[in-house]
Amino acid sequence: MTDTLHDRAVDAYIAAANATEPGRRMTLLSRALSADVVFWGPLGRGVGRESVADFIAEVVHRHPAGPARMVRTTAVDAPEEWARFGWRYEDTAGQSILTGMDVVHVTPAGDIDQIIVFAGDMT
Template identity: 70%
Template sequence: MVEEDSYAKAIDVFVEATATRDPERRATLLSRAVAADVVFWGPLGRGVGREAVEDFITEVVHGHPSGPGRLVRTTRVDAPGEWARFGWRYETATGDTILSGMDVVHVTARGDIDEIIVFAGSLT
């Protein structure tokens, strides 16, 4: 349970970073939650470093054709060891769900995320 709580803190700071439109605040939040050399596996491919995560947030989350949206964690954090997963949804400013999925993250002993794997959409 302790792992899940500490992992949830890092994940929630990451989710908060996706919601902010202020680049300085986003960078500060990401520096608290994500390792500088994070490996990010997103729907558009693989990127390395916080800049890759910031670019994804700017281009995909805030640049979505439906307008800027936000990522919302929809499940508890399940952490069987150093890996954790959580459900999410991407919603419009009015709260309509555009997409949902699950992320799997690797959390270091320092408590920051050094790998993020995004699974968008259902497996049906």
């Protein structure tokens, strides 16, 4: 598995998180995630692309601080089929709202089939 495969999957996932139109979000999630993706987020566990789309709609796009966008803050570190990357949610002025790290499992086909979200500063 190449780092490019991991980068493509992660970047499509981030683009989906930033898509405000639900149809566009699902198209991007279809490019990034397996249909039966397991999503471990701060609000619990979900299965399927729809659970990820719902999380994005509820938590990202309806954040109390207002509209936010997800930005990858690190390179994708990918030993074999697992990868991790740092991220932050920022407001429209570019101010950080929340930071964290996600760990994802990438299939040989290039789909993410597991996502584990670690939100908050790790220090």
